[in-house]
Amino acid sequence: MTKTMKISEAVVRRLPIYLRFLNELSKKNVTTVSSQDLGQKLDLNPAQIRKDLAYFGEFGKKGIGYDVDYLIEKIRQILKIDKVIPVALVGAGNLGRALCNYNAYLKDNMKIVAVFDAQGTKIGESINNLKVKSMDELCPIIQELKVRIGIITVPAAEAQAVANQFVESGVEAILNFAPIIIKVPSEVRVHHADFTAELQSLAYYLD
Amino acid sequence: MTKTMKISEAVVRRLPIYLRFLNELSKKNVTTVSSQDLGQKLDLNPAQIRKDLAYFGEFGKKGIGYDVDYLIEKIRQILKIDKVIPVALVGAGNLGRALCNYNAYLKDNMKIVAVFDAQGTKIGESINNLKVKSMDELCPIIQELKVRIGIITVPAAEAQAVANQFVESGVEAILNFAPIIIKVPSEVRVHHADFTAELQSLAYYLD
DNA sequence: TAGATTGTTAATCGATTAACAATC
DNA sequence: TAGATTGTTAATCGATTAACAATC
Structure with missing residues (x-):
């Protein structure tokens, strides 16, 4: 089998x-x-x-x-995590920071190697030893570091654009935390981590 | 039907x-x-x-x-979110803060009304207009504020203990972000928001 | 050997999709 | 009226569970 x-x-x-x-x-x-x-x-x-x-x-x-x-x-x-898999994250807000710091915990070979943000004020900040980069640098850095998975932690309005940039840069899979369904070519895999939906569906089970 | x-x-x-x-x-x-x-x-x-x-x-x-x-x-x-549902959160780390700040966004009637942490240094801090309380106060505050849903954003080792406290305090449903399966009585509903698992299952689909 | 537990087939259960009469 | 779209039944598809021979 x-x-x-x-x-x-x-x-x-x-x-x-x-x-x-x-x-x-x-x-x-x-x-x-x-x-x-x-x-x-x-x-x-x-x-x-x-x-x-x-x-x-x-x-x-x-x-x-x-x-x-x-x-x-x-x-x-x-699961193909017997080798390190380079991951990039876009959106250095609270959630993005949380995930980067979690990084240490997931020694299970998923490593966040680059962080990006569109906001000028965030660029250059350090999160867990990683400098936040501008969106202009996304494509070259992703290709240089051979990033295979992208994480999206930007507001819903910007999520699709970020997904597009990931896809163009050659990212193979995306974990999307923005509360919106993003569309990508069928060869790119997307998982949605959607805690507002999670919370709302919990409410259904209250008596 | x-x-x-x-x-x-x-x-x-x-x-x-x-x-x-x-x-x-x-x-x-x-x-x-x-x-x-x-x-x-x-x-x-x-x-x-x-x-x-x-x-x-x-x-x-x-x-x-x-x-x-x-x-x-x-x-x-x-979904029973036509009325405001009071929610409490335990674990004022990065992820907990992120969720509290997200709060504003989910105007969909799920309102975080109390935040707790076990660490003395965190107690008294303000997150999004909420003062972080000590774990001793969890039960009385939850009952006073009629909290119905609890969110767990503590490390895996502490998650079960927090769940137990939630259950004893009368919380009806739990959203658990800790990477561990928590056990609760069958009348309490638990959803797991598990992004390390999410990320790992994504890796499977890489070529 | 006796007891335990796998791998796998067959049976059950449940969820998704197709199809269409009802009707706005 | 003709076209569109629902609500719902029946058909399909897929996932879970039970059962058991194989075997450590």
Whole structure:
């Protein structure tokens, strides 16, 4: 089953969740884990976890479970974060700063290597050892640093223009925090991190 | 179809997306919109949009479409954001500050009315006209201000403890930004806003 | 060997999409 | 009236879960 199968988005979204918990286990020197254990901790069905992993290979041992460190290695390979991935961020506001500082935490190979802002007053400021650059420099810097993923933390009104610049510069995927649906060519992947929508949908479940 | 039906989570998550775009239309004085138009702008199937809305009532007119302002009103009612919902936030770090400042933007009736932090140095600071309070005051303040939703922006190690405090104080729903699965009683709704996971799953789609 | 747990198939469940009568 | 678009049913598609042979 390792070969050409289209893996559903739902599966891909669970992999980082598995990875994070496995990292915790590894830190605690737990060497083996079963789909049972994982399911309990992550509120997921064990069969689902086994099936998710089986899309990519046979990582477990019958009767035993999964070797924690081996599974970590495999999931990192699947997610392509076994090598450092250079990331750029546009929008040095509060949220942008928060993400840059978070950077240290995500030692999981996603590294913010450049920060841009349109506002003159922000340019030159330092955020977490990175100097904020002007938008004019976006394309050359992205190409020089081989940035593959772009993060958008600008107001909604500017998000589409930033996305366009990312695409023109050759960015392959975008994480958009602006509360608007941005349009990009189909070969560019966009995820929306939309906490106002998240908050509003929570309200629905109030009694 | 208006009566007792369990509405799927996927449907509820789309409502804020509809709402946001409808608000834009309203600002531009567009009075009517079809499921066709909506689908095109939001990258969704028109049939799905009609079906989503039909779960809650007959809001459209055959041959015409939906009245923008009427639909806005209805969706706000469905999401229960037709009245102000008091929200509390714990964790006055970069991300917490970002969300508090965002507050102004979400005039959509989700109002952050209290901010807490465990760190002594943060207590007393002002963020967007709110004084940061100590964790000791969490329970009484939440009850006094009738806070219904809690936001967690503390490090992963502290998230579960904060969730517990929220639950004990009577909070009904939680938006968790900490990269960990928190456990709460089944009557409390939790959404996870997890951008490290989001970023990692993006990497999968790189070539 | 007996017990545990995987990988995988089959069964179930749920969500999306197509199609169309009703009707503005 | 003719054209457009809803609300809704039926068809399709896809994802989750159960079950179990294989095997450590």
